[in-house]
Amino acid sequence: MHAIRLHAFGPADNLVYEKTEDPVPGPGQVRIAVEAAGVHLLDTALRLGDRGPLPALPELPTVPGREVAGTVESLGEGTDPAWLGKRVVAHLGMVPGGYAELAVTDAARLHEIPANLDAARAVAMIGTGRTAMGILQFTELGPDSVAVVPAAAGGIGTLLVQYAKNAGATVIGLAGGPAKTAAVEANGADLAVDYNVPDWPLRVREFLGERRATVVFDSVGGEPGRAAVDLLGPGGLHLVFGWSSGGLHEGGPLTFTEEEQAARGIVSEQVLGPVMLGRAGGDNPVRVLETRALAEAAAGRLTPAVQRFPLAGAAAAHRALEGRATMGKVVLVP
Template sequence: MNANAVSIKRQGAPEEMVLEQQEIAAPGAGQLLIEQKALGLNYQDVYHRSGFYPLSLPSGIGTEAAGVVLACGEGVDEFKPGDRVAYAGGAPGAYSSHRIMPADRMVKLDDGVELGDVARVLLKGMTVEYLLNRCVPIGTGKTALVYAAAGGVGLLAGQWGHHLGATMIGIAQGEAKCSLARANGYSHVIDRSCEDVAARIRELTGGKGVDVVYDSVGKASFETSINALKPRGTFVSFGTTTGAPPAVEAAQLQKLGSLYFTRPTLVTYTASRQELLDSAGTVFRMLRDGHLRVHRGADYRLEQVVQAHHDLESGRTSGACLIIP
């Protein structure tokens, strides 16, 4: 069997991605052959392609997809051909019409779940789940600051935090994105294109600061983020869209009020199969109960993947985007 798949031979600009035919072998022991119907577009795909994350080359790109099981390898008893499944995370290679995947990293889907919505939300939703539920749990009486509030993760974080009872402050750029964030759980949204972010945070918190910052930006936002925290607040650095944040010194955390700093990853928080199933199950339950809405961003064909990466990197996207193989 042949698959249409995107690969790179060297890391760099979006144009390094090439769509080609690749032969797909039969699934081995503990593996599934998946016909992929919808592929997630995530910023970590940019990290893999650009070289921010090192890869062994040549390599595929993409880490999230939803589809249907075509065949099962020896020893697989949890799945059968025809099952609807999804995955998020693991080695790059999701930008493909078909893929071999380890069965223990797959999640079985209910019949009523739309595959496109799963591919839009699974990785982003599990990211929000571990950040807000387990990394630094928030709830009533807590105030959280979230960057890129109109992005795929940001919109889900606003809704999730609002459901938990926290006061959510978002940062976005431009009135359209700020309005979108306000409609998705944020009590306050700061427009970084025309407002002084640090001053607005002080104003909104009465000078006290926030309990937690969920920062996906990195280098460019580091000083604003660390100074936005109240004493004993927590800086959660989970993304680096502008480059890695500077090294954090223990003395700086002490001086600014016994602060905490953490650099978590979804890989760590879904390391075991049970953690993976629990996290995905929580996301699906939040969707089913109406506490989360999927904001459908742009759809791209697999042959439009170069344009998709240009749009994502330039900030022209909002919500959760999709690639159709």
């Protein structure tokens, strides 16, 4: 098979498209003929040699990527034969191997792809959609809500805008540049604002009049995140799940001390992985959120935005993602 392999940590050009041996499924596993592989910001950190939230860096050489969708074409010993030939999507967990024509994973991780979803959108929902469902556990949205979504043209932001609109909320979407702002508007935001324009908070305040924001979904941090928090009214909620303004491998999330929160009359919460999974409950909270995300897409309530790159163009996909030149979920297509 062909795959993307990383032989040394470093720049995107270290991602090499080459021929390698086909992976062999072990007991209880399946091999998937990959139709789409997800690219995550965490992949760029790992490529640079920063393990981020993971316990360790992968051993080199490695095939990056932990989200795949395609068709089951081979079974390991003891695997339920009903999976053979099924269209499936899976998050590989801590095991890499997604940027390839073939990928192996445990059958227990598989979800059958709903009939009305293509592989790329299924990949978007198994990772990005799962995260969106996790974040949304921490707030109840309704007609009285005013939601501010920084990075509203991104994979998670696109879904948060749609979910909030479905709940009847007023949605302010922030994005960088005219093309992204237009995409946010087309996605249904009541107001789409370019946060590269210095007076963007004034535009939001003029639009809202006497109303104030009730929730900020902050994956950006930095100055855009702080300016978004300034839009919150008393009792407002600041949900933090990233800090892309400094890059995943630099800086950190935007935080406020208890004294600062009290002075502003807001609540600021970090809703990263462990907290998110703790709220989901169940014996397998990851699967709970994955199932919920796929169900939302299958029902047509959420439609992920996807930007496709060829598998051989993985380096270009990484550069685009790091340069904030992408919209929606980035997906590699073999």
